[in-house]
Amino acid sequence: IHYVSVRTRSPLEHKMAQFLKRPVLQMMKDGHKILDDPVYKNIENCKELSAITRTSFGPYGLNKLLVNYLGKIFITHDAATIMSELDVEHPAAKLLVQAAKAMQDEVGDGTNLTLILAGEFLSQAQPLLRMGLHTTDIIQGYAKAGKEALEQLQGVVTKTIDDVKNEAQVIDAITAAIGSKQPGYASHLAPLVAKACINVCPQNPKSFNVDNVRVAKLEGGGIFDSSVLHGFVLTRDAEGTVKKLTDCKIAVYNCAVDNASMETKGQVLIKTADELKTFSKTEETEMEKVIGMIAAAGVKVIVSSQSFGDLAMHFIERHGMMALKVASKFDMRRLCGAINAKQIMSLDPPTAEELGRCNSVEVREIAGHKVTVFEQETETSRLSTIIVRGATSNMIADVERALDDGINTYKALTRDGRLCPGCGETETELANRLTKFADETAGIDQHAIRAFAQAFNVVRETLAQVEGVTLEDFSKRSSEELKIHDAFLTKFWATKLATDAAITVLRVDQIIMAKSAGGPRKDRAPPQPGMG
Numbered sequence: 001i002h003y004v005s006v007r008t009r010s011p012l013e014h015k016m017a018q019f020l021k022r023p024v025l026q027m028m029k030d031g032h033k034i035l036d037d038p039v040y041k042n043i044e045n046c047k048e049l050s051a052i053t054r055t056s057f058g059p060y061g062l063n064k065l066l067v068n069y070l071g072k073i074f075i076t077h078d079a080a081t082i083m084s085e086l087d088v089e090h091p092a093a094k095l096l097v098q099a100a101k102a103m104q105d106e107v108g109d110g111t112n113l114t115l116i117l118a119g120e121f122l123s124q125a126q127p128l129l130r131m132g133l134h135t136t137d138i139i140q141g142y143a144k145a146g147k148e149a150l151e152q153l154q155g156v157v158t159k160t161i162d163d164v165k166n167e168a169q170v171i172d173a174i175t176a177a178i179g180s181k182q183p184g185y186a187s188h189l190a191p192l193v194a195k196a197c198i199n200v201c202p203q204n205p206k207s208f209n210v211d212n213v214r215v216a217k218l219e220g221g222g223i224f225d226s227s228v229l230h231g232f233v234l235t236r237d238a239e240g241t242v243k244k245l246t247d248c249k250i251a252v253y254n255c256a257v258d259n260a261s262m263e264t265k266g267q268v269l270i271k272t273a274d275e276l277k278t279f280s281k282t283e284e285t286e287m288e289k290v291i292g293m294i295a296a297a298g299v300k301v302i303v304s305s306q307s308f309g310d311l312a313m314h315f316i317e318r319h320g321m322m323a324l325k326v327a328s329k330f331d332m333r334r335l336c337g338a339i340n341a342k343q344i345m346s347l348d349p350p351t352a353e354e355l356g357r358c359n360s361v362e363v364r365e366i367a368g369h370k371v372t373v374f375e376q377e378t379e380t381s382r383l384s385t386i387i388v389r390g391a392t393s394n395m396i397a398d399v400e401r402a403l404d405d406g407i408n409t410y411k412a413l414t415r416d417g418r419l420c421p422g423c424g425e426t427e428t429e430l431a432n433r434l435t436k437f438a439d440e441t442a443g444i445d446q447h448a449i450r451a452f453a454q455a456f457n458v459v460r461e462t463l464a465q466v467e468g469v470t471l472e473d474f475s476k477r478s479s480e481e482l483k484i485h486d487a488f489l490t491k492f493w494a495t496k497l498a499t500d501a502a503i504t505v506l507r508v509d510q511i512i513m514a515k516s517a518g519g520p521r522k523d524r525a526p527p528q529p530g531m532g
Contacts, residue, residue, distance in 0.1 A: 038511050039135060042092035043122045046505055049093045050119020052086075053079040057112050059183035060467045075394045078181060078401045079112035080104045091513075092505050099501035103493055108210070108408020109177050110490040113459070117498035120458040122505060124451035133447060135506050141448020142506070144441070145434055146499035149452075150492060152433045156426050157488055158480070161417035164205045170194040170410060176422050176484045177409040181402035185223050189399070192228045193406040196384035199230050205414040213407050214334060214385045217396045218369045221389035226399070229373060231360075232338040233385040234331065237370035239308050239323040240316060243363040248300035248322075250356040252336055254343045257302060257316075257323070258309030259283050284311060291315035293349040301361055305332055305343075322361060324372060338374055338383045412489040420491050422484030423477055424460030430495075431456040 055062050056077035066074040066085045074085060083100045096118050103114045125138050161169050171194045178193065179186035193213075200212040216233045270276050291312060294302065301322045308316070308323050316323050326332050336343060341356025360375040366387060376382055386403055390396035420426040434453030438446045464474035479485065 038092070038508065039129065039506065040126070042090075042505050042508060043126055045090045045093045046096055046122050047119050049088065049096055050115050053082055053112050053115050054119070054462055055466060056082070057116060058463045058466050059180050060463075061112075061180075062466070073394070074397075076398050076401060078398070078405075079115060081401060083111065083115075091511060092508060095501050095504055099497045103497050106493050106497075107412055107487070107490050109405045109412075109487070110494045113490070113494040114498050114501075116458060116462060117455065117494060118501040120455040121452065121498060121502035124455045125448075125502070125506060128447055128451055131447075133444065135509070137444050138448045138451075139503050139506050141445040142452055142499060142503055144445060145437070145449040145452035146495065146503075148437050148449075149430055149434060149456075149495050149499075152430055152437075153420070153426075153488070153491060153495065156420050156429050156491075157418045158421055159419040159485060161413050161419065164410070164414050164417065165198050165201055167191070167194050167198060170198065170413070172483060173413055173419055173485060173487070174406045174409045176486055177490075178402050178406040179484075181405060182223075182399060185399070185402075188224050189226065189403060190406065192226060192386050193403055193410065196228045196386050197407060197410040199384045200382050201414070208411055208414045210404075210407050210411050211334070211337070212383050214383060215400050215403055216371065216385050216387045217393075217400065218366060218371075218387060218389055219391070219393060219396065220367050220369070221391075223388075223390055223395070223399060225367070225389040226387060228384060228386050229375075230382075230384055231373050231375035232335060232383045233374075233387065234324070234326060234335070234372040235369065236325070236372065238363050238372060239325055240313055240321075242317070242320060242322040245300050245322055245361050246359065248358055248361055249298045250301040250303060250339050250341055250358055250361070251294060251297070251299045251350045251354070252303045252332065252339075252341045252343050252356060253347060254305050254332070254345050255347055256306035256309070257304045257312045257347060258307065259287060259311065287311045288315050290347055290349075291319060295319040295321060297349050297355070299350065299355065301358075303332075303335065305329065334383075335374070338376060409487050409490070412487045416487075416489050418488035419485040420488055421479040422486050423474075423479040423482065424463050425479050426486065426491055427456040427459040428475075 052064075056064060056079060061077040063075050063077045064082055066076075066082065068074070068085050069087070074081060076082070079100065083097050086097075088094050088097050096115055099118060100111045100115055103111050121142065125142075128138050129135070161173055164170060171190045174193055175186050175190045178189050182189060196213045197208070201208050214232065216235050218235060268279065270279060287309070292315070299321065301324065302316060303324045303326055305326055308325065313323060326335060332343065335341070336356065339356030339358045342354045344350055344354055358374050359377045361372065362375070363370055363372050365371075367389065371387075373385075374383075388396050388399050388403070390399060421429075431453045434456070435450060438449035438453060441449055460474065461471055464471045467474065
């Protein structure tokens with residue numbers, strides 16, 4: 001005879017069980033959807049998203065041709081651009097997109113690494129779920145492994161940049177970041193980025209601002225024709241005949257430099273010829289007075305976001321001033337930051353606080369393109385501009401993304417000058433150390449830690465697969481001999497954000513989607529006339 005003890009439920013437990021059995025449908029409005037136990041589906045969707053950018057990883061990564069909702073074409077293998085243009089709808093996959101965006105905001109590089117690691121962490125969790133491990137056990141193991149990986153990453157550092165104003169050290173550190181986007185051109189582009197960043201680096205390197213390095217794009221020529229200028233460059237000519245000024249004060253107007261016009265229609269009754277002469281003379285006198293007052297304030301350059309009237313240009317030329325039109329509001333803000341000026345909303349004489357100052361303003365011709373260069377030598381408002389040349393606009397845009405990665409890597413070096421080995425050696429070393437940590441860990445967490453460690457091998461496997469060589473041949477390469485180094489912060493934040501994203505996806509046990517708002521669906525074309 002076998003005796004079985006049965007524990008009876010308390011009244012509170014009975015009520016809780018009844019509440020859990022109660023369908024949620026009674027609490028929600030009609031039209032909502034509830035997906036129970038979506039862990040496997042979430043992992044599959046995240047793996048598909050990670051697979052999209054995985055083939056674009058490394059210097060031999062393949063390009064993606066993207067067409068956004070406006071019909072604009074992007075040809076790139078930059079993961080940040082791909083993620084920004086993709087319209088991801090699955091809520092779990094959006095978590096990976098948010099992690100990639102956080103990586104771009106934090107470091108400015110390593111977006112693809114974050115996506116690949118997050119996708120592989122989730123992929124390694126699938127066999128554990130099929131083995132019967134609970135998601136809580138996997139989450140705890142991943143949390144321990146992620147913390148241990150960040151600690152072990154400290155010991156993988158092989159080199160440190162002591163002086164971020166040393167051009168040779170900077171070139172060595174940022175070449176890998178640029179070469180991963182533009183292989184073959186890194187030897188020319190890396191010195192340009194190093195010069196531009198060092199020129200604008202303040203006395204306290206941690207105050208370095210990436211916006212102080214601008215990129216001007218000029219079609220024509222080749223990438224090797226790109227150059228760097230110390231100053232701010234506008235890719236347009238001056239309006240008048242004055243092309244060069246030195247030690248000048250600059251007034252920036254966010255309005256048209258022309259006679260004021262009424263918004264409503266009006267009638268002017270002129271009875272005599274003298275009244276007609278007086279009417280036209282009044283406009284001329286008023287404009288001469290305004291331009292004269294601006295010139296009296298010491299202004300030599302007038303910048304406007306709108307047009308210059310013919311009468312205004314006549315008096316501007318008479319006073320020997322330069323006129324520039326800047327249509328882009330972004331370029332207007334950058335120019336104001338370069339010369340320490342404030343935008344003036346009406347055509348009034350500027351005050352001393354509103355005026356900007358520049359050592360030299362000159363119109364130059366670069367390969368048939370007229371550009372205006374603002375050269376600034378003061379410590380508080382120095383800027384550098386990299387002039388990018390290329391055959392097509394898509395090629396120039398891709399080079400610009402590579403330069404942005406190099407500039408952001410320099411910013412990371414000003415915060416932490418440590419470097420880690422490239423070519424996937426850092427991830428392979430982390431995999432070995434975490435595997436040893438899993439062997440030393442007691443309990444069921446060791447399975448999750450071991451799976452977490454195996455996920456790091458995907459980096460070297462992906463690099464070998466994209467290049468078209470075997471993993472054995474790729475493993476023979478040495479990052480030290482090839483001089484390929486990655487910033488420590490890139491590895492640190494990629495590991496941290498990928499771990500957090502994977503854990504967040506694994507924590508989801510139910511997806512509740514509200515009823516979509518009214519209006520036409522995106523995937524449904526509008527009805528054609530006559531079709532009912």
